[in-house]
Amino acid sequence: MHYAPDKRDHGFKHDPLKAIVAPRPIGWISTLSKSGIANIAPYSFFNAIASSPDMVCFSSGGMKDSAQNIKDTGEFVCNYVSQSLTQKMVHTSIDAPHDVSEFELAELEFEASKVVAPARVKETPAALECKLADIIQVKNAAGELTNNFLIIGEVVSVYINDDFITDGRFDVEKAEPVTRLGYLDYQKGGELFEMRRPLWKADK
Numbered sequence: 237m238h239y240a241p242d243k244r245d246h247g248f249k250h251d252p253l254k255a256i257v258a259p260r261p262i263g264w265i266s267t268l269s270k271s272g273i274a275n276i277a278p279y280s281f282f283n284a285i286a287s288s289p290d291m292v293c294f295s296s297g298g299m300k301d302s303a304q305n306i307k308d309t310g311e312f313v314c315n316y317v318s319q320s321l322t323q324k325m326v327h328t329s330i331d332a333p334h335d336v337s338e339f340e341l342a343e344l345e346f347e348a349s350k351v352v353a354p355a356r357v358k359e360t361p362a363a364l365e366c367k368l369a370d371i372i373q374v375k376n377a378a379g380e381l382t383n384n385f386l387i388i389g390e391v392v393s394v395y396i397n398d399d400f401i402t403d404g405r406f407d408v409e410k411a412e413p414v415t416r417l418g419y420l421d422y423q424k425g426g427e428l429f430e431m432r433r434p435l436w437k438a439d440k
């Protein structure tokens with residue numbers, strides 16, 4: 237089958253896009269409002285987009301509180317979502333008013349970041365402290381502005397809980413990431429395997 241996303245003519249009850257582009261990492265974004273209220277929410281249109289400098293991005297469907305706070309303060313933290321944090325993570329996706337802290341709603345403990353003002357989730361295995369590099373209001377193929385905002389951050393400090401360092405590596409198996417699929421689905425676990433990338437000079 238084929239369908240045209242703009243016509244929504246797939247005939248399914250739910251849009252399959254997020255099930256096709258999956259699994260997606262979850263950026264659990266903590267910010268501070270202009271008046272100092274701690275905000276946190278999950279974003280799965282999230283990824284690392286560069287190293288040297290280390291850069292991450294996420295996309296907000298509309299100018300949600302996280303995006304607005306980042307626009308106002310220029311800082312955010314991406315908290316790693318491990319299995320033990322899943323329920324609290326989803327709790328923080330609640331559409332709380334701007335002046336309500338999801339940290340309190342989800343009874344999340346937090347810990348001060350090293351470089352930026354927003355705190356990180358205390359229990360998280362890892363967190364990326366970011367400074368805003370750019371906010372882009374995304375355009376469609378016709379060049380028209382959409383109601384989607386791409387927030388790009390430079391990672392200025394990386395936190396790793398020492399318990400999750402094994403043999404000089406961030407221990408992903410121990411950190412037990414939870415990823416987002418489509419619909420209401422999430423994924424945990426999965427087998428790791430290593431593969432070396434071919435190099436033209438060595439392998440041809």
Ligand SMILES: Cc1cc2nc3c(=O)[nH]c(=O)nc-3n(C[C@H](O)[C@H](O)[C@H](O)COP(=O)(O)O)c2cc1C
Binds near residue numbers: 278296
């Ligand atoms: C796992 C998960 C992933 C989500 N990903 C996104 C996303 O990529 N973009 C978005 O706009 N909303 C996303 N949401 C919804 C937001 O978390 C939700 O709208 C939240 O209330 C936004 O909070 P804020 O206004 O404090 O930023 C996601 C929700 C969940 C549970």
